[in-house]
Amino acid sequence: MEILVCVRRVPDTSENEIALNSAGSDIERDELVYSINEPDNYAVEEALQIAARVGGTVTVVTVGGEDDEEILRRQMAMGANHGVLITDGSFAGSDGRGIATILKAFVQKGKYDLIMTGVQAEDGAAQVGGMLAALLDYPFASLVNSIEVLEGGKLKISREIESGNKEMNEIDLPCVLSIQTGINEPRYVGMKGIRAVASVPIPTYGAADLGLEASKVGTAAAKVKRVDYFVPTAGRGAEMLRGKREENIDKLLELFARKGVMK
Amino acid sequence: MVGCIESVGPVTSWLVPGRALFLSIHLLGLACFGYIVARRLVPLIRAERDPRFDRPLARLGKVLKFWLGQWKHPRYKTAGFLHILIFAGFILLAARAFTVLIVGVSENFVMPGLSGEAGHLYEAATDYAATVVFLCMVFAIVRRLVFKPARYAVPAQYGKSHTPDAVFLLVLIAILMVADSLFEAARAAGQAQQGQPIELTTILSLPWAFRASLASVSLPVLGRLYFGAYLLHEVTFYFLLCYRPFGIQFHVETSLFNIYFAKLDKGTLKPVRWGVSDENLAEVKSFGVKKFEDFTWKHILDFYSCADCGRCSDNCPANAVGRPLSPRFISIKARDYAFQHYPMFGPSGNGKPLIGTIYSDDEVWSCTTCGACEEECPLLVEYIDKIVDLRRGLVDDGNVPQSLQKPLKALESRGNPYGKMEKKRAEWASAKEFQQTCPVKTLDAKNGADTLYFVDSITSYDDRMQSIGRAAARILDHVGEDFGILGAAEKDSGHEVRRFGEETLFLSLRDHNVDAIKASGVKRIVTADPHAYNALKHDYKDVPPVEHISQVIARGVRSGKIRFKPLADGKNVYTYHDPCYLGRHNEVYDDPRAVLDAIPHLKRVEMSRCSDRSFCCGGGGLMLFYEPKEDQRMGVKRVQMAAEAGANVIVTACPFCMVNIEDAIKVAGLEGKMSAIDLAELADQQIARQSLPIEAARATAIHQECVVGR
Numbered sequence: 001m002e003i004l005v006c007v008r009r010v011p012d013t014s015e016n017e018i019a020l021n022s023a024g025s026d027i028e029r030d031e032l033v034y035s036i037n038e039p040d041n042y043a044v045e046e047a048l049q050i051a052a053r054v055g056g057t058v059t060v061v062t063v064g065g066e067d068d069e070e071i072l073r074r075q076m077a078m079g080a081n082h083g084v085l086i087t088d089g090s091f092a093g094s095d096g097r098g099i100a101t102i103l104k105a106f107v108q109k110g111k112y113d114l115i116m117t118g119v120q121a122e123d124g125a126a127q128v129g130g131m132l133a134a135l136l137d138y139p140f141a142s143l144v145n146s147i148e149v150l151e152g153g154k155l156k157i158s159r160e161i162e163s164g165n166k167e168m169n170e171i172d173l174p175c176v177l178s179i180q181t182g183i184n185e186p187r188y189v190g191m192k193g194i195r196a197v198a199s200v201p202i203p204t205y206g207a208a209d210l211g212l213e214a215s216k217v218g219t220a221a222a223k224v225k226r227v228d229y230f231v232p233t234a235g236r237g238a239e240m241l242r243g244k245r246e247e248n249i250d251k252l253l254e255l256f257a258r259k260g261v262m263k
Numbered sequence: 264m265v266g267c268i269e270s271v272g273p274v275t276s277w278l279v280p281g282r283a284l285f286l287s288i289h290l291l292g293l294a295c296f297g298y299i300v301a302r303r304l305v306p307l308i309r310a311e312r313d314p315r316f317d318r319p320l321a322r323l324g325k326v327l328k329f330w331l332g333q334w335k336h337p338r339y340k341t342a343g344f345l346h347i348l349i350f351a352g353f354i355l356l357a358a359r360a361f362t363v364l365i366v367g368v369s370e371n372f373v374m375p376g377l378s379g380e381a382g383h384l385y386e387a388a389t390d391y392a393a394t395v396v397f398l399c400m401v402f403a404i405v406r407r408l409v410f411k412p413a414r415y416a417v418p419a420q421y422g423k424s425h426t427p428d429a430v431f432l433l434v435l436i437a438i439l440m441v442a443d444s445l446f447e448a449a450r451a452a453g454q455a456q457q458g459q460p461i462e463l464t465t466i467l468s469l470p471w472a473f474r475a476s477l478a479s480v481s482l483p484v485l486g487r488l489y490f491g492a493y494l495l496h497e498v499t500f501y502f503l504l505c506y507r508p509f510g511i512q513f514h515v516e517t518s519l520f521n522i523y524f525a526k527l528d529k530g531t532l533k534p535v536r537w538g539v540s541d542e543n544l545a546e547v548k549s550f551g552v553k554k555f556e557d558f559t560w561k562h563i564l565d566f567y568s569c570a571d572c573g574r575c576s577d578n579c580p581a582n583a584v585g586r587p588l589s590p591r592f593i594s595i596k597a598r599d600y601a602f603q604h605y606p607m608f609g610p611s612g613n614g615k616p617l618i619g620t621i622y623s624d625d626e627v628w629s630c631t632t633c634g635a636c637e638e639e640c641p642l643l644v645e646y647i648d649k650i651v652d653l654r655r656g657l658v659d660d661g662n663v664p665q666s667l668q669k670p671l672k673a674l675e676s677r678g679n680p681y682g683k684m685e686k687k688r689a690e691w692a693s694a695k696e697f698q699q700t701c702p703v704k705t706l707d708a709k710n711g712a713d714t715l716y717f718v719d720s721i722t723s724y725d726d727r728m729q730s731i732g733r734a735a736a737r738i739l740d741h742v743g744e745d746f747g748i749l750g751a752a753e754k755d756s757g758h759e760v761r762r763f764g765e766e767t768l769f770l771s772l773r774d775h776n777v778d779a780i781k782a783s784g785v786k787r788i789v790t791a792d793p794h795a796y797n798a799l800k801h802d803y804k805d806v807p808p809v810e811h812i813s814q815v816i817a818r819g820v821r822s823g824k825i826r827f828k829p830l831a832d833g834k835n836v837y838t839y840h841d842p843c844y845l846g847r848h849n850e851v852y853d854d855p856r857a858v859l860d861a862i863p864h865l866k867r868v869e870m871s872r873c874s875d876r877s878f879c880c881g882g883g884g885l886m887l888f889y890e891p892k893e894d895q896r897m898g899v900k901r902v903q904m905a906a907e908a909g910a911n912v913i914v915t916a917c918p919f920c921m922v923n924i925e926d927a928i929k930v931a932g933l934e935g936k937m938s939a940i941d942l943a944e945l946a947d948q949q950i951a952r953q954s955l956p957i958e959a960a961r962a963t964a965i966h967q968e969c970v971v972g973r
Contacts, residue, residue: 012676015677015682016682031685186668187663190659191767192550195545
């Protein structure tokens with residue numbers, strides 16, 4: 001099975017103190033550290049596990065700049081066979097549909113049975129996967145938390161629905177899936193693995209290579225534009241119970257009953 | 264007896280008819296033993312290299328202390344005493360056993376140096392040795408069958424009880440002693456009946472007792488008995504020799520080598536691969552131990568040498584709290600694997616991964632590398648290097664628990680496991696009140712100093728532990744040390760990164776720190792974190808000498824630079840908890856205690872497990888992120904030990920111990936009844952100064968409120 005995983009490099013929320021810049025137009029990016037978007041990492045792990053079970057190759061692709069090569073290498077160190085960087089000055093300012101358009105052009109240059117994305121980018125809007133499927137006219141399933149390859153070009157997948165329940169679906173290949181975290185336990189990628197793939201060439205595709213017109217992507221084509229960032233004002237803090245342990249327990253039970261936590 | 268073979272020709276001639284038989288038993292026994300040992304050497308030859316042929320004097324010293332001197336044995340009184348007696352008996356009997364074996368083929372053989380009076384003396388000694396060994400066997404069998412010490416039990420997940428095999432071997436040795444004594448008694452009885460002077464005078468020995476009961480037996484019967492006892496001795500001897508390499512008694516043969524080749528340097532870790540420098544590490548395709556042959560030959564010798572005594576697991580904190588780790592079975596399972604896959608006949612090895620077959624991930628991650636197992640092992644079996652090598656294999660395959668992946672990633676990108684900003688690393692020193700009384704300079708090209716205070720991640724970033732950092736800085740200031748910190752240029756020491764098997768990341772952290780330390784131009788390093796201390800001392804190369812803050816305080820006390828004022832509240836009882844990487848791994852036991860004892864009115868008690876038997880608090884560094892499967896926290900057990908000792912203040916000297924112990928006090932429900940304080944905090948609080956720094960005064964108040972207000 002030929003699998004394509006679309007990944008994205010984002011500021012690592014666990015290792016940064018995110019603050020707005022003074023203009024309020026973006027977050028302060030000077031001292032940020034980046035990593036692969038977490039759900040994308042689960043998607044790559046799932047792709048590797050599927051390829052290990054049924055054979056095939058895994059390609060990771062990202063739309064971005066030179067700096068984004070870092071995450072492609074990390075995913076190649078994880079085991080992905082190929083990494084592809086799609087980069088072009090004209091892509092800057094693309095909205096979700098623009099990114100999906102770029103990815104569609106790339107998908108059509110190859111022959112992929114299965115395309116995966118993370119459920120959403122930590123700085124994104126969970127839209128690229130669905131749009132890509134629509135543009136390709138492929139079936140789509142979101143919030144996927146298990147995948148089983150069936151005979152005859154089908155997958156059996158489960159989707160996470162309200163309160164942790166699962167919905168089972170069959171889906172025809174080729175298709176696009178957006179992967180939920182927790183579908184697997186992604187393997188660890190250490191420095192040694194990254195160094196081992198440090199000199200593997202990563203092919204780059206530009207707008208011309210993909211036959212994309214500048215008017216279809218980038219700021220020019222974007223119909224969703226970010227106008228502002230703001231930090232919500234902090235609400236009231238948590239209520240602390242400061243009595244003796246037994247009193248606290250009684251108080252807590254009373255609160256639970258009052259707020260409808262317990263019936 | 265041996266010394267006067269010539270004079271008892273008629274008696275010894277009883278053996279003559281058996282000469283051909285004995286010779287064939289000898290040859291067969293030796294051939295079998297030779298073949299078995301050769302087969303047992305196969306995995307050692309296929310294993311990884313391990314250079315242990317250096318420093319012969321130091322190694323000989325180990326042999327004298329731990330092998331001949333049985334140094335570790337008395338740590339377990341009953342078993343240790345028994346073992347020393349048996350060992351001494353065996354050593355004494357070795358020459359006699361050899362002589363007796365030769366006598367069957369050449370009846371006039373005398374061991375060189377053991378003729379005449381010396382021979383008589385030796386003979387008497389061996390009579391008693393055989394007797395003592397026999398009695399020890401009886402005692403050991405009774406102990407195994409009736410008293411059943413808990414540490415010999417085999418938990419269900421590790422297979423069947425080892426008692427039948429142990430008892431079988433004990434019985435065989437007992438038979439050997441009986442046969443040997445009977446053989447001698449029969450001859451002595453024969454000599455007596457033939458009117459020769461009675462040689463056997465060793466009253467109350469086994470041979471003496473047998474001879475007494477054989478006094479009226481006829482000469483031909485004695486002859487047959489003599490022959491039979493000899494045959495029994497011979498057969499038992501060779502059976503034991505050839506059976507031992509199949510079980511726990513192989514250590515009789517291997518222990519001498521295992522101790523000679525034992526690890527010489529405490530606190531160190533083996534490199535990923537011996538003979539490959541850190542710079543060339545990229546050439547090594549696969550890191551760590553994945554399959555059995557990835558162990559070094561010495562580590563396989565360890566597996567053969569394990570005597571199954573259970574002392575390691577009896578002291579292992581992971582085992583004590585129900586984590587899926589028992590060091591004893593790390594050895595036993597590997598030995599069983601070796602015996603199964605390197606059989607006496609047929610092809611050897613199967614190349615399958617060890618994780619998932621004999622070991623589990625959880626088992627390998629459960630170890631805190633506290634070193635209690637290694638400290639206890641009478642045979643100096645190594646565990647930490649093996650555990651770390653197994654982890655290196657797991658890391659290399661990407662098999663790292665999810666809970667550890669984020670901190671490892673943060674260490675890679677930010678140089679600390681919390682993912683905090685580098686520029687905030689020195690913020691602990693900029694607390695306003697502190698900065699006014701004790702300004703700490705950050706070292707760079709312009710600001711130099713004699714001494715570097717290496718803070719490390721937890722003390723830099725953890726709110727509670729920052730107080731240890733400030734205390735350490737105030738102490739350095741008080742003793743007049745010209746010191747500074749690296750600030751944002753300091754990264755995590757990488758001590759646990761390395762012990763969790765991420766060697767490449769460790770090397771990058773180390774190289775960064777070494778460059779920063781060298782650039783600072785300092786002459787000495789001080790740290791208050793034993794993990795950083797151990798890393799700087801043993802894992803780093805070419806850095807200035809390093810000291811733990813407890814050593815600095817102790818020196819200050821000795822030189823008079825530090826004087827303590829009396830404790831305000833004399834009611835509290837203090838106990839000192841030895842951090843593993845200060846105590847066991849670096850043998851700093853006395854300095855922290857000397858500091859405590861220098862504080863007037865401080866009442867101090869020892870916990871039953873202290874010094875080199877200290878009980879790990881739960882582990883430091885990345886272990887704080889790991890989510891183990893366990894019944895109970897190690898820290899809780901430790902806090903209960905302190906309570907049992909009658910203490911209500913636990914003094915430690917490690918920020919990780921502080922995390923674990925303070926948590927454990929809450930979990931154990933002892934809040935308000937028990938408190939913990941770092942040695943540096945306590946010393947800082949008690950130093951008699953002209954005027955008391957504000958924060959120290961406040962710390963005193965808070966601490967005393969806590970312990971008084973129970």
